Amino acid sequence: MPSPLPISRILHLDFSPPMKPKACSSPLVFPAKCEKLLLGEGSSSRARRLPSRLSWCSIDWDQLCLLHPLGSGGFGSVYKATYRGATVAVKQVKKCSKNRLASRQSFWAELNVACLNHQNVVRVIAASTCAPPSQDSMGTIIMEYAGNSTLHHIIYGTKCVETKGKSDGLEYSHANLNLVQCLSYSCAIVSGLVFLHSHLIVHLDLKPANIFITEQNVCKIGDFGCSQKLENAAFSSPQLCQQGGTYTHRAPELLKGEKVTLKADIYSFAITLWQMVTQQEPYLGERQYVLYSVVAYNLRPSLTATIFRGSAMGQRLETIIGSCWTADVAKRPTAELLCLNLQDLSTEV
Incomplete structure (x- = not known):
C-alpha cells in the first residue's frame, strides 16, 4: 500500500x-x-x-x-x-x-x-x-457517491438534499411515494440482491436507511458493515449469525442465533417493502417485546391496510410479502424468483 x-x-x-x-x-x-x-x-x-x-x-x-x-x-x-x-x-x-x-x-x-x-x-x-x-x-x-438521500427519507415524506451553510448539511422537503414507485424501487433493490446472492454475499442489514436514491432516482444498496460472504449457497451453511443489524428487519432465525443464509435478506426486504407500501413504522412496542414476539409468536407488521384489501393487485402484494417474511426459511422465495414476481406485478400497474 x-x-x-x-x-x-x-x-x-x-x-x-x-x-x-x-x-x-x-x-x-x-x-x-x-x-x-x-x-x-x-x-x-x-x-x-x-x-x-x-x-x-x-x-x-x-x-x-x-x-x-x-x-x-x-x-x-x-x-x-x-x-x-x-x-x-x-x-x-x-x-x-x-x-x-x-x-x-x-x-x-x-x-x-x-x-x-x-x-x-x-x-x-x-x-x-x-x-x-x-x-x-x-x-x-x-x-x-450515491447521494445522501435514502429510501427512508422517501418513505416517510422527506427527501434529503445537501445544502451548504447548515449545521447538518441537509435540507428536507416533502416527497410522495405511490404504488408504481414502490414496485419500481422494489425491482431495483431485488435486482441488487440477485447480484449479491449470486456472489454468495448476504447483506444482513437491508433496510430503507441503507438504500440510497441517487439524483437519477436509482436505488443502490449500501452499508455492507454487517454483510457476510457465505462459503456455499446451501441452507446448511456452517456460518453462524454475527451480532449487528437492525432488530426490526432481522430475520427470526438470526435473532435466535441460527445459521446465516441468503434468505435472511429476503425477510428484511419484506419489511422494507411493507414500509414502502404503508409508509408506517413496522413496530411501535418495546424492543425486547418485539424480539420475543417475532421469534415466539411470529409477530409481523399488520397486513390489514386498505391497500392490501382493496384490489387483486393488493392481495398479490400481500401474498408476496407474506411469503418473504415467513418463519420457514425454505419457503421464502429466492431473490431470482422474487424479482420475477415483482416484475410481473409491476407490468399490471
Missing part, C-alpha cells in the same frame, strides 16, 4: 502526526504499524498479506480530499470527498475502543463487495488499512 494519508490535506495542522510514517514495501503487505491498526495491540510484528481477492486495495492519497461530513454511525463516519477528480464518499472506520473486534469486522465486511460492479449496489473504489493514529481510524474506504 502507499504511504498513509497526508492528513494536513483534510484536517487542521494540529492533527498532523508527529513523524512521517513509513510506506509499505509492497502493495500486498502491511507494515507493522498498519498491522496493529487491523489486528490490535499485542499482535505479532510480522507483516500480514492481504487476501488475494483484495490485492487491488490501494489509495492514491494525493488525489483524495475530504469536503464535509455526510453522517456517522456506530463504527465510523462518512464524508463527501473528491478522488482523482470525481465526487466520492469516504468512510473512515473508527478503532472503536469499546469493541475493537466489531470495528475490524465492520471494515472487512464493507469490502465483501470489493471489485463487484452493479447498478443497484454502491461500488467500492479503493481501501486502505493505513491511517495516522490521530485519525482514530483503523481503515479508509472510498466508495462511489
